[in-house]
Amino acid sequence: MKNVNILVPLDFSDLSLKALEAASVFAELFDGAITPFHSFISLSDVEMPDVSSKDELASGHEELEKKLVEKLNKTAADNAEAKFLNEGLVQVGNPADAIIEAAQNFDLIVMTTHGRTGFSRLIMGSVAEKVIRFAPVPVVVVEEGSKVKPLKKILLTTDFSDYSLKAVPFARSIAEASGAHLDVMHIVSFEQFGSIPQIQAATDTRKKQMRELVDERFGGMKDQVTGEVVSTQKSIHEKITNIADSGDYNLIVMATIGRTGLEYLRLGSTASNIVRHVDTAVFTINPRRLKGAERQR
Structure with missing residues (x-):
């Protein structure tokens, strides 16, 4: 940028x-x-x-x-x-x-x-x-309660899908320019799985994906980046909202379309719920609408 x-x-x-x-x-x-x-x-x-x-x-x-x-x-x-x-x-x-x-x-x-x-x-x-x-x-x-300045702490959410990864370059640019710490986070919700072993297997897989993401996409600034996989019994948007409220973040960066490919305004979508409920400023990217998106497919 x-x-x-x-x-x-x-x-x-x-x-x-x-x-x-x-x-x-x-x-x-x-x-x-x-x-x-x-x-x-x-x-x-x-x-x-x-x-x-x-x-x-x-x-x-x-x-x-x-x-x-x-x-x-x-x-x-x-x-x-x-x-x-x-x-x-x-x-x-x-x-x-x-x-x-x-x-x-x-x-x-x-x-x-x-x-x-x-x-x-x-x-x-x-x-x-x-x-x-x-x-x-x-x-x-x-929002009224948003505190973007000074920009010291950023939360990037991802589900590792191609859509969600479109947000990575924006989060990296903002963190590099501001010197802010960047937390890259993936949420594993229990409601997505049928058993404890499935949850554990998914969590282990996502932790491996997170390490690879940080290594590949944030080289040269890893001391500024923390990757984390969090499990929850709540819905994904509820957990992200709780993390945002308690984490003193100045900015949340996220794609409005993720693994499911569902559009942003589909009822109950993670992105729409987060925008509606957090006081933190939210930097949203719609991968399907971005200029040049058709050429990138």
């Missing part, structure tokens, strides 16, 4: 400003630039009894866009260093769709799960969840 162009959607709520704080960390690490972003519903989709012509409508759009860009620029300047900031970008359309479309020209999205609407982060179909599912670039999701 280098010269990273970061898109930061804002709805001007206090919570959304946390995204600027987190984006500044990545801009500092990777010589990046931050573009604050806002989308709004077209005036043509709103009942406007005082507008009698297309010219008036167009004029209203131009004036609204101008004011929104000014507000974006001021908000960004108040919450991030000027050296990182690009001109604000405003786009007409549904927020999630507008963010996904704009992301084609960026390398990273940093956003919060909910803002001005006040909707709970647990509601399916939120803007953040749709962006995570369909964005062509990694998405960092930030």
